[in-house]
Amino acid sequence: MKKATDRDKLEAFQQYDAWVFDLDGTLWKGSTLIPGAKEFIELLRYYNKKVFFVTNNATKSRATNAAKLTAMGINATQAEMYTSSFAAAAYLKAISFNKKAYVIGEEGLVEELTAVGVQCVGGPAHRGVEVDWSQAEPHVEVDPEVGAVVVGLDRYISYYKLQYATLCLANNDSCMFLACNTDARGHFSQAQEWAGAGTMVAALIGSSEREPMLLGKPASFILDHLCATHQVARDKTIVVGDRLDTDILWGIQNGAGTCCVLSGVTSEAQLLAESNKVHPKLYMSDIGDFLTIKNQIPSNCAIM
Amino acid sequence: MKKATDRDKLEAFQQYDAWVFDLDGTLWKGSTLIPGAKEFIELLRYYNKKVFFVTNNATKSRATNAAKLTAMGINATQAEMYTSSFAAAAYLKAISFNKKAYVIGEEGLVEELTAVGVQCVGGPAHRGVEVDWSQAEPHVEVDPEVGAVVVGLDRYISYYKLQYATLCLANNDSCMFLACNTDARGHFSQAQEWAGAGTMVAALIGSSEREPMLLGKPASFILDHLCATHQVARDKTIVVGDRLDTDILWGIQNGAGTCCVLSGVTSEAQLLAESNKVHPKLYMSDIGDFLTIKNQIPSNCAIM
Numbered sequence: 016m017k018k019a020t021d022r023d024k025l026e027a028f029q030q031y032d033a034w035v036f037d038l039d040g041t042l043w044k045g046s047t048l049i050p051g052a053k054e055f056i057e058l059l060r061y062y063n064k065k066v067f068f069v070t071n072n073a074t075k076s077r078a079t080n081a082a083k084l085t086a087m088g089i090n091a092t093q094a095e096m097y098t099s100s101f102a103a104a105a106y107l108k109a110i111s112f113n114k115k116a117y118v119i120g121e122e123g124l125v126e127e128l129t130a131v132g133v134q135c136v137g138g139p140a141h142r143g144v145e146v147d148w149s150q151a152e153p154h155v156e157v158d159p160e161v162g163a164v165v166v167g168l169d170r171y172i173s174y175y176k177l178q179y180a181t182l183c184l185a186n187n188d189s190c191m192f193l194a195c196n197t198d199a200r201g202h203f204s205q206a207q208e209w210a211g212a213g214t215m216v217a218a219l220i221g222s223s224e225r226e227p228m229l230l231g232k233p234a235s236f237i238l239d240h241l242c243a244t245h246q247v248a249r250d251k252t253i254v255v256g257d258r259l260d261t262d263i264l265w266g267i268q269n270g271a272g273t274c275c276v277l278s279g280v281t282s283e284a285q286l287l288a289e290s291n292k293v294h295p296k297l298y299m300s301d302i303g304d305f306l307t308i309k310n311q312i313p314s315n316c317a318i319m
Numbered sequence: 320m321k322k323a324t325d326r327d328k329l330e331a332f333q334q335y336d337a338w339v340f341d342l343d344g345t346l347w348k349g350s351t352l353i354p355g356a357k358e359f360i361e362l363l364r365y366y367n368k369k370v371f372f373v374t375n376n377a378t379k380s381r382a383t384n385a386a387k388l389t390a391m392g393i394n395a396t397q398a399e400m401y402t403s404s405f406a407a408a409a410y411l412k413a414i415s416f417n418k419k420a421y422v423i424g425e426e427g428l429v430e431e432l433t434a435v436g437v438q439c440v441g442g443p444a445h446r447g448v449e450v451d452w453s454q455a456e457p458h459v460e461v462d463p464e465v466g467a468v469v470v471g472l473d474r475y476i477s478y479y480k481l482q483y484a485t486l487c488l489a490n491n492d493s494c495m496f497l498a499c500n501t502d503a504r505g506h507f508s509q510a511q512e513w514a515g516a517g518t519m520v521a522a523l524i525g526s527s528e529r530e531p532m533l534l535g536k537p538a539s540f541i542l543d544h545l546c547a548t549h550q551v552a553r554d555k556t557i558v559v560g561d562r563l564d565t566d567i568l569w570g571i572q573n574g575a576g577t578c579c580v581l582s583g584v585t586s587e588a589q590l591l592a593e594s595n596k597v598h599p600k601l602y603m604s605d606i607g608d609f610l611t612i613k614n615q616i617p618s619n620c621a622i623m
Contacts, residue, residue, distance in 0.1 A: 148474065152508045170450065170478045174514065177476070181504070181514045199528050200485070204456045210478065210485045210526035217525025222514035224503050 016287060019274070019297040024308045027297060029316050031272055033065040033247040035238075037256030038080070039072070040279020041302060043087060045205050049278050051303020053088045058309060063318040066095060067241055069254075071231040071261060073100040073167025073195035073212055075123040076130075097241060099195035099212075099231030100124040103165050104131045105240055106193065106230055114162025117183050119176050119215050124167045124195065136161055137179060142171045146178065157182045166219060166227065167195035168212040177218055184223040192223070196231030198261065202280075233265035255302065257281055259293040272296050276304075320591060323578070323601040328612045331601060333620050335576055337369040337551040339542075341560030342384070343376070344583020345606060347391060349509050353582050355607020357392045362613060367622040370399060371545055373558075375535040375565060377404040377471030377499035377516055379427040380434075401545060403499035403516075403535030404428040407469050408435045409544055410497065410534055418466025421487050423480050423519050428471045428499065440465055441483060446475045450482065461486045470523060470531065471499035472516040481522055488527040496527065500535030502565065506584075537569035559606065561585055563597040576600050580608075 019027075036042055042052045059066050068091055070080060077096040084091040100120070104127040107116070116128055118138035125138045136158050146153055155178050164180045183190050198211035216227055230236050242249060253272035256262020257279025266273035277283055278301035285291060286298060299305070323331075340346055346356045363370050372395055374384060381400040388395040404424070408431040411420065420432055422442035429442045440462050450457055459482050468484045487494050502515035520531055534540050546553060557576035560566020561583025570577035581587055582605035589595060590602060603609070 146474065152510060154508065154510055170452065172476070172478050172481070174474045174476050177518055178514050181518075182511065185512065197525070199526055204458065206456060206458055207486065208489065210482045210522075214481055214485075214522045214526040218514075218518045218522035220525075221501070221521025222503055222518040 016294060016298065019299045019304070021308050021311065023297055024305055025311060027253060027272065027274065028062075028305075028308060028312060031064070031251055031253040032318055033067065033241075033245070033252040034059055035067045035069055035241070035252060035254045035271070037254075037258070037262045038068055038070040038084070039202060040257035041255060041262075041276055042068070042084070042089065044278070045202070048087050048089070049301050049303065051301065051306050055302050055305045056089050058306070062312065062316050065245060065247060067097060067245075068095055069097040069232065069237055069241075071099045071196035071198050071212070072201070073098060073103070073124050073231070074121040074170075075100075076126040077101050079123060097237050098123065098127070099237075100127040100167055102230035102237050102240070103167070103193050103195050104128045104133065106236060107131060107133050107163065112163060115158060115160045116163045116165045117158075117161045117180055118165050119169045119172065119180055119219070120165065120167035120195065121169060121171075124165065128165065137176060139171075141173070141176050141179070143173075144175045145173065146175050155179055155182060157186065159187060161187050161190060163191040163193055164219070165193045165195065166212065166216050168201070169215050172215055172218075177222060180219055181222040184219070184225055192219070192225050192227040194227035194229045194231075197229060232261040233268060235269050238265070238269045238271065259286070259291065259295075263295045264293050266295075267293065274298065276301050278302070320598060320602065323603045323608070325612050325615065327601055328609055329615060331557060331576065331578065332366075332609075332612060332616060335368070335555055335557040336622055337371065337545075337549070337556040338363055339371045339373055339545065339556060339558045339575070340606075341558075341562070341566045342372055342374040342388070343506060344561035345559060345566075345580055346372070346388070346393065348582070349506070352391050352393070353605050353607065355605065355610050359606050359609045360393050362610070366616065366620050369549060369551060371401060371549075372399055373401040373536065373541055373545075375403045375500035375502050375516070376505070377402060377407070377428050377535070378425040378474075379404075380430040381405050383427060401541050402427070402431070403541075404431040404471055406534035406541050406544070407471070407497050407499050408432045408437065410540060411435060411437050411467065416467060419462060419464045420467045420469045421462075421465045421484055422469050423473045423476065423484055423523070424469065424471035424499065425473060425475075428469065432469065441480060443475075445477070445480050445483070447477075448479045449477065450479050459483055459486060461490065463491060465491050465494060467495040467497055468523070469497045469499065470516065470520050472505070473519050476519055476522075481526060484523055485526040488523070488529055496523070496529050496531040498531035498533045498535075501533060536565040537572060539573050542569070542573045542575065563590070563595065563599075567597050567599045570599075571597065578602065580605050582606070
């Protein structure tokens with residue numbers, strides 16, 4: 016494996032009609048755009064390519080993420096934006112779920128679930144609620160209409176929320192267990208890594224001894240939904256991302272092209288290490304590297 | 320397998336010098352002694368048998384547990400009492416640990432660690448502490464002298480604590496990861512099961528992608544410590560408990576005799592099910608069942 020040449024990039028540009036970008040570490044880092052990101056997205060749009068943005072982040076809604084990207088200079092619509100919170104909501108909608116969801120997660124997750132008509136219990140509404148341990152028989156009362164526990168990153172996780180969800184999973188009739196994503200850690204600030212949604216999901220696996228259904232990367236659901244909704248073929252779709260275990264694995268497992276950028280969590284040494292079994296089709300320093308082909312693109316690349 | 324006969328019980332009484340009892344579900348349920356428990360312990364003591372009490376509960380210290388048992392009518396000393404919090408402390412003492420411990424857990428765990436000279440960070444002292452997300456660059460500052468993260472049940476678990484522990488495990492030089500126990504659920508009240516220490520341990524496995532060293536049942540440490548400290552042989556030791564996956568498995572894996580009582584979480588149907596691969600040497604309804612042999616014990620059973 017070696018860094019993509021201009022020829023590799025031109026081939027990819029010609030082959031793929033749908034370009035699926037990860038956000039953090041790929042298009043931005045914290046609150047700064049990766050150099051060249053804006054120009055490359057504009058280049059794709061100039062040639063009428065379809066552009067999508069997919070993040071495992073479950074704390075913000077699609078609207079919020081699209082607004083952030085637009086404010087940073089990359090125009091993005093809500094329809095082009097996929098989050099793992101949206102994926103959970105879209106899945107429940109797809110199976111005509113008509114019970115309540117118990118949410119371990121933040122506003123963005125509740126927003127997406129509510130938007131598809133799912134009534135939410137927990138989430139921000141249970142922030143700060145504690146079990147009353149002073150009682151002789153402490154008790155957590157659970158809504159029997161909860162038919163799914165939906166888990167994303169929750170920076171206000173508590174024993175009460177974990178216990179509530181554990182009881183739903185144990186006692187509520189055929190209660191589903193959905194994980195927005197299982198990312199171990201995320202980069203919510205420049206200086207340090209932060210415990211990710213995988214923390215909350217693992218906690219509930221530990222207490223319930225059940226396994227969740229995963230909706231975010233690297234599970235197939237978002238690519239299935241994206242390709243079906245926007246009528247694009249898998250072999251005309253490429254995933255561009257910085258994480259081998261989510262982005263690149265996701266693309267490979269689902270028959271899409273893959274491009275790893277080294278502007279996020281993966282170093283060239285990690286990528287090329289013999290122990291690494293996840294090999295992207297292309298790799299480059301960052302998304303801006305694509306711009307070297309800007310003046311070499313044949314005009315027949317444009318989608319009509 | 321069939322319920323223990325008087326002959327089976329007499330053989331066990333003669334064979335075993337050290338009797339290791341689980342507490343919850345075996346000697347007591349909530350705040351009530353199991354009928355016959357007091358009398359059987361007294362019978363063992365009358366014949367000079369060594370008696371020990373082992374619980375995976377990490378929230379209370381040995382002193383507190385011994386006092387509870389004594390108050391309920393079964394005399395117990397601190398030296399006879401083993402908790403998974405004590406096990407974590409004894410392990411750190413055994414390896415001459417001289418750094419600080421970051422505690423996810425409650426007062427009893429801090430008490431045991433402090434008693435062996437380990438300086439504790441976190442635990443109850445971090446109850447209610449939250450990350451300041453209003454800052455442009457949120458940050459959790461970690462004590463670089465923390466050399467072990469010790470995890471037990473924490474009914475005040477928070478994102479701050481999980482993040483603090485995750486950072487220690489990721490960044491502090493050769494930081495150890497110790498789990499008091501990995502019990503999925505416990506019976507802290509009669510009416511419902513509660514998320515156990517396994518919840519907090521799993522959360523940290525999820526965020527750190529590391530595996531902990533387990534100190535409580537079914538790991539060997541407590542039996543190793545007990546047999547060495549009190550000079551009893553494994554084949555002269557029997558474990559009496561209600562849980563197949565902790566108590567009975569623990570005894571089997573460590574070369575001790577085993578007796579399963581059906582007064583706790585295990586039913587006779589579960590025990591005898593073909594899917595169950597954990598087979599105790601003896602089983603009976605409850606500890607009181609041993610009393611049927613009270614007047615048949617040969618006088619040469621007594622240890623001098």
